[in-house]
Amino acid sequence: MLEWRRRREPSAAMLYASPLIAVALTMLIGVAVFTAMGYPGAQAVRDIFLTPFLEPQRWPDLGVKAAPLVMIALGLAIGFRANVWNIGAEGQYIVGAIAGTGVALATHGMTGWWILPAMAFAGILGGMAFAAVPAFLRVRLGVSEILTSLMLTYVAVQGLYYLVRGPWKDPDGFNFPQTRLFGADQTLPVLAEGSLVHLGIPLALAIALVAWLVLEKTTAGYAVKVVGLAPQAARHGGFRADGVTWACLLAGGGLAGLAGLFEAAGPFGQLTPQFPSGYGFTAIIVAFLGRLHPLGIVFGGLALAATYVGGEIAQTTVKLPQAATGLFQALLLFVLLATDVLVTYRIGWKARAA
Amino acid sequence: MTSIITRRRFNFGAGATAATLPLIGGRASAQAPFGVGFVYVGPVGDHGWTWTHDQGRLAVEKEFGARVKTSFIEKVAEGPDAARAIRQLAQGGNQLIFTTSFGFMNPTIQVAKQFPKINFEHATGYQRAENVATYNARFYEGRAVIGTIAGHMSKSGQAGYIASFPIPEVVMGINAFHLAAKKVNPNFKTRVIWASTWYDPAKEADAAKALIDQGCDIITQHTDSAAALQAAEQRGVFAFGQASDMKAFAPKAHLSAIVDDWSGYYVKRVREAMDGSWKTGDVWGGIKDGMVKIAPYNDAVTPAAKAAAEAVEKGIVAGTLHPFTGELKDQKGVVRLKAGETASDELMSKMDWYVDGVQA
Numbered sequence: 001m002l003e004w005r006r007r008r009e010p011s012a013a014m015l016y017a018s019p020l021i022a023v024a025l026t027m028l029i030g031v032a033v034f035t036a037m038g039y040p041g042a043q044a045v046r047d048i049f050l051t052p053f054l055e056p057q058r059w060p061d062l063g064v065k066a067a068p069l070v071m072i073a074l075g076l077a078i079g080f081r082a083n084v085w086n087i088g089a090e091g092q093y094i095v096g097a098i099a100g101t102g103v104a105l106a107t108h109g110m111t112g113w114w115i116l117p118a119m120a121f122a123g124i125l126g127g128m129a130f131a132a133v134p135a136f137l138r139v140r141l142g143v144s145e146i147l148t149s150l151m152l153t154y155v156a157v158q159g160l161y162y163l164v165r166g167p168w169k170d171p172d173g174f175n176f177p178q179t180r181l182f183g184a185d186q187t188l189p190v191l192a193e194g195s196l197v198h199l200g201i202p203l204a205l206a207i208a209l210v211a212w213l214v215l216e217k218t219t220a221g222y223a224v225k226v227v228g229l230a231p232q233a234a235r236h237g238g239f240r241a242d243g244v245t246w247a248c249l250l251a252g253g254g255l256a257g258l259a260g261l262f263e264a265a266g267p268f269g270q271l272t273p274q275f276p277s278g279y280g281f282t283a284i285i286v287a288f289l290g291r292l293h294p295l296g297i298v299f300g301g302l303a304l305a306a307t308y309v310g311g312e313i314a315q316t317t318v319k320l321p322q323a324a325t326g327l328f329q330a331l332l333l334f335v336l337l338a339t340d341v342l343v344t345y346r347i348g349w350k351a352r353a354a
Numbered sequence: 355m356t357s358i359i360t361r362r363r364f365n366f367g368a369g370a371t372a373a374t375l376p377l378i379g380g381r382a383s384a385q386a387p388f389g390v391g392f393v394y395v396g397p398v399g400d401h402g403w404t405w406t407h408d409q410g411r412l413a414v415e416k417e418f419g420a421r422v423k424t425s426f427i428e429k430v431a432e433g434p435d436a437a438r439a440i441r442q443l444a445q446g447g448n449q450l451i452f453t454t455s456f457g458f459m460n461p462t463i464q465v466a467k468q469f470p471k472i473n474f475e476h477a478t479g480y481q482r483a484e485n486v487a488t489y490n491a492r493f494y495e496g497r498a499v500i501g502t503i504a505g506h507m508s509k510s511g512q513a514g515y516i517a518s519f520p521i522p523e524v525v526m527g528i529n530a531f532h533l534a535a536k537k538v539n540p541n542f543k544t545r546v547i548w549a550s551t552w553y554d555p556a557k558e559a560d561a562a563k564a565l566i567d568q569g570c571d572i573i574t575q576h577t578d579s580a581a582a583l584q585a586a587e588q589r590g591v592f593a594f595g596q597a598s599d600m601k602a603f604a605p606k607a608h609l610s611a612i613v614d615d616w617s618g619y620y621v622k623r624v625r626e627a628m629d630g631s632w633k634t635g636d637v638w639g640g641i642k643d644g645m646v647k648i649a650p651y652n653d654a655v656t657p658a659a660k661a662a663a664e665a666v667e668k669g670i671v672a673g674t675l676h677p678f679t680g681e682l683k684d685q686k687g688v689v690r691l692k693a694g695e696t697a698s699d700e701l702m703s704k705m706d707w708y709v710d711g712v713q714a
């Protein structure tokens with residue numbers, strides 16, 4: 001009989017190596033599956049995972065795609081470290097964008113340096129307010145934040161639909177469900193003329209750095225870790241678990257909200273019903289791929305961004321269907337979780353009773 | 355097993371060459387095939403809007419053979435993802451790029467600015483540039499034909515219309531359908547349900563069932579799936595296919611379909627781009643131009659209905675019949691077209707009112 005045995009001390013080296021192993025395994029499985037389906041598997045996998053990194057003209061695309069993923073994943077990772085499972089970052093991302101867009105529409109036609117910071121502030125507050133609901137329900141009533149945060153995502157989506165089809169509909173948009181285009185002072189500046197690289201990309205990196213400092217070098221970061229690993233010990237140490245829950249959800253919501261506002265004020269330049277793009281869910285994969293470590297998350301975000309960008313490359317080069325992108329992302333999470341299990345457990349033969 | 359390994363090795367080699375090609379950029383040498391790119395909003399599948407555009411792409415390949423190289427990116431979300439997909443095709447050596455959904459308008463204009471030497475064609479939009487042309491089909495002509503059939507075939511005198519978004523394109527279709535049916539049956543009613551999506555089989559089926567429950571015995575749609583047809587088939591009422599012939603999904607219910615045919619336009623525009631005579635512009639082609647076609651009629655269509663529908667089709671082609679001919683009143687009773695007046699393209703492309711008798 002096979003049995004799972006918990007390793008006494010999971011190998012620290014393997015803990016960090018497992019995302020790399022997972023990526024490598026995903027690539028191998030991808031080659032096998034696509035070849036079996038009749039596609040040139042090796043080229044497909046190469047185009048999905050490597051070509052985006054090898055072609056400099058794809059780098060801005062990677063940055064644009066990775067920035068929101070990294071920002072959301074950073075917020076989620078803080079919670080995941082403390083066993084606070086915010087699955088509804090997508091909803092907080094949408095509400096952040098809605099709140100910031102509210103400011104943009106209220107300041108339509110105005111100019112001033114203060115507009116964009118005000119939008120960003122509204123975005124953060126919007127995301128935090130939306131994450132406060134599951135925080136309150138968990139702390140006061142003991143309701144699982146996994147369910148409440150996930151379900152609130154659909155509330156956010158319907159709210160967005162209502163606004164872009166109703167009160168916020170562009171008066172010059174031929175009745176099409178979308179808001180006005182934001183003005184110059186309501187749009188994130190691009191870093192170089194004609195490029196796609198907007199201010200949100202370096203800011204995402206800066207936030208990752210700050211998150212790393214907070215999590216690794218401050219008492220607050222330590223509290224998050226202790227509450228997650230040993231709730232009893234945390235109470236002994238004087239850390240309030242409720243406070244940590246609130247802080248984790250508010251941080252996650254605030255970062256998702258800011259990411260949403262950046263996306264609305266950056267690549268979109270308006271709100272449309274197509275705004276919810278699933279970043280809030282994909283960021284969960286990013287957080288785990290990055291080992292819940294802020295700097296790891298930057299790499300995780302780039303890896304996932306590559307699957308989006310590369311998925312399109314593979315469509316044009318080897319005519320791989322679009323659904324393959326989603327398959328790759330799911331495969332990556334699956335393999336990552338599987339390798340993680342093997343890092344913590346080992347498989348052995350159950351000794352027979354003699 | 356051995357064969358797989360050999361193939362893998364071969365592909366590694368092929369991948370390396372293919373990856374270096376796009377770096378050379380948009381200018382192709384004289385011998386290189388002419389690159390034509392397509393951006394699709396849905397998966398290609400086997401029916402509906404995106405499928406008809408892909409049929410157009412295949413027609414281009416068939417016409418020019420090795421002289422062209424086509425590629426497409428499917429299921430592209432309307433938004434920044436579209437800009438990336440279009441840019442990727444532009445950087446990948448395509449010299450003519452078709453973007454086939456309304457929501458690709460701003461991204462197309464934006465990318466076209468960065469690639470002034472590449473030409474773009476945007477379907478159903480209203481923004482143009484030196485290197486961005488627009489094209490669309492006069493679907494309302496097809497709506498007038500199937501509306502005529504509906505007027506003849508409906509016993510309850512009520513049709514259900516599953517619509518996507520109240521943009522002029524859709525409003526125009528509803529009005530054209532209703533006016534044609536009303537010509538046959540002056541008491542005709544058209545009930546509209548907004549699905550708020552272009553493609554959602556579950557929602558479309560629910561809408562169809564709700565309309566049938568309200569007494570509609572003809573279902574038509576401005577959404578892309580065949581779900582409404584299947585619902586109609588189950589409940590024993592009639593329906594029309596959308597964008598492509600959908601008879602296979604509902605052999606009994608499917609009376610006919612408005613079929614989009616982009617092949618002629620795509621072949622013509624690719625030829626012009628290849629010989630250097632491509633110019634920006636706006637094409638709005640109808641039945642006469644072969645862009646809109648009517649699928650074969652079901653045997654259930656009565657001879658009278660068939661004759662009337664064919665007469666409408668002939669009249670439109672001959673230019674003697676315009677689906678929007680006055681006197682036309684909207685729901686509020688305001689006269690929108692005076693007696694004998696026909697609607698201009700300008701009026702139709704901004705239509706935001708419903709004709710009397712539409713329940714939307």
